[in-house]
Amino acid sequence: MNEIIRIEHLKKYFTKKGMFEKESNIVRATDDISFSVKKGEVFVLAGESGSGKSTIAKLILGSIKQDSGKIFFENQEISENSVNLEKIRMGCQMIHQDPYDSINPRMKIGDIISEPLEIHNIGNKNERKKRVIEVLHEVKLEPAQEIVKKYPHMLSGGQRQRVVLARALSLKPKAILADEPVSMLDVSIRAEMLELMQELQRKYNISFIYITHDLATARYFGQRIGILYMGKIVEIGPIDQVLLSPKHPYTQALIDAISEPDPENLKKEKEIRIKDPSNIDILKGCRFRNRCPYVIDKCTVEPNLEKIDDEHYSACHVKIN
Ligand SMILES: Nc1ncnc2c1ncn2[C@@H]1O[C@H](COP(=O)(O)OP(=O)(O)O)[C@@H](O)[C@H]1O
Numbered sequence: 507m508n509e510i511i512r513i514e515h516l517k518k519y520f521t522k523k524g525m526f527e528k529e530s531n532i533v534r535a536t537d538d539i540s541f542s543v544k545k546g547e548v549f550v551l552a553g554e555s556g557s558g559k560s561t562i563a564k565l566i567l568g569s570i571k572q573d574s575g576k577i578f579f580e581n582q583e584i585s586e587n588s589v590n591l592e593k594i595r596m597g598c599q600m601i602h603q604d605p606y607d608s609i610n611p612r613m614k615i616g617d618i619i620s621e622p623l624e625i626h627n628i629g630n631k632n633e634r635k636k637r638v639i640e641v642l643h644e645v646k647l648e649p650a651q652e653i654v655k656k657y658p659h660m661l662s663g664g665q666r667q668r669v670v671l672a673r674a675l676s677l678k679p680k681a682i683l684a685d686e687p688v689s690m691l692d693v694s695i696r697a698e699m700l701e702l703m704q705e706l707q708r709k710y711n712i713s714f715i716y717i718t719h720d721l722a723t724a725r726y727f728g729q730r731i732g733i734l735y736m737g738k739i740v741e742i743g744p745i746d747q748v749l750l751s752p753k754h755p756y757t758q759a760l761i762d763a764i765s766e767p768d769p770e771n772l773k774k775e776k777e778i779r780i781k782d783p784s785n786i787d788i789l790k791g792c793r794f795r796n797r798c799p800y801v802i803d804k805c806t807v808e809p810n811l812e813k814i815d816d817e818h819y820s821a822c823h824v825k826i827n
Pocket residue numbers: 520521522523533535553554555556557558559560561562
């Protein structure tokens with residue numbers, strides 16, 4: 507198998523802040539999540555805010571520890587204190603939504619980009635300087651010799667996100683975890699940033715986990731997609747199959763929410779809204795059932811992901827269309 511990252515039955519629960527540790531106060535942020543990312547593939551994790559996207563990214567990079575489940579990088583399991591943890595920290599870089607999460611406003615751009623090289627003891631001072639200029643060219647921040655001397659506040663939001671991309675590229679990563687990398691940018695420069703990521707992804711065959719709540723950019727950039735709902739993957743498969751012929755009612759609702767206001771869609775959207783009012787966590791059965799227009803008795807039993815087509819799976823008891 508030509509996989510770069512694989513996660514198996516990953517689980518991470520949180521207790522709501524200031525609450526006792528009883529069942530109704532548990533947030534099942536990541537609940538038995540499994541998927542793999544192939545070499546050179548862009549895998550999208552899509553879902554609403556709070557569905558558990560960032561938690562998965564943090565688990566993969568080891569900034570938080572899973573309750574159970576396994577993470578593999580190049581087919582080797584990552585566990586604390588293992589050499590594999592160091593391997594993934596070098597081979598897999600992160601791009602955050604907010605550039606200020608990964609860049610220190612008091613450091614010059616040159617130092618920000620060369621910091622990962624220093625941390626991992628790569629090259630001497632001159633080689634690192636050369637690499638910094640190289641990656642600034644890659645992300646089209648010119649003139650690179652001038653940019654290195656600047657501070658983050660002297661750049662625009664779009665330029666800062668290019669610095670973050672340059673920093674991620676400095677170590678020549680095999681994979682990049684991009685957590686909503688364009689959602690804080692102005693709409694006008696989002697497309698540029700996505701095009702740049704796609705260009706570099708193809709040029710260096712970098713695998714991506716692209717995290718987003720935006721299905722339009724998902725379709726532009728991704729090859730496969732996992733749809734997250736309250737810590738569960740409810741549908742997964744090749745991007746065109748999932749987005750053009752969605753099988754899970756939640757995926758359908760997400761797509762309807764962004765599609766043209768055709769009368770059929772409006773009707774469906776209304777149905778979803780009618781069932782929407784409850785925010786109560788569902789402890790047993792399908793988590794979407796209090797919002798689902800197709801709910802049946804059986805939905806009190808948790809549905810598993812079931813095969814629809816080659817690589818296309820959906821977790822729903824009701825077979826729609
Ligand atoms: N450190 C934490 N402590 C308590 N709850 C958390 C923590 N991190 C995330 N959560 C909860 O887990 C759920 C998923 O969060 P997150 O992964 O950040 O979602 P997303 O990135 O999709 O918006 C949310 O309900 C969030 O409030």
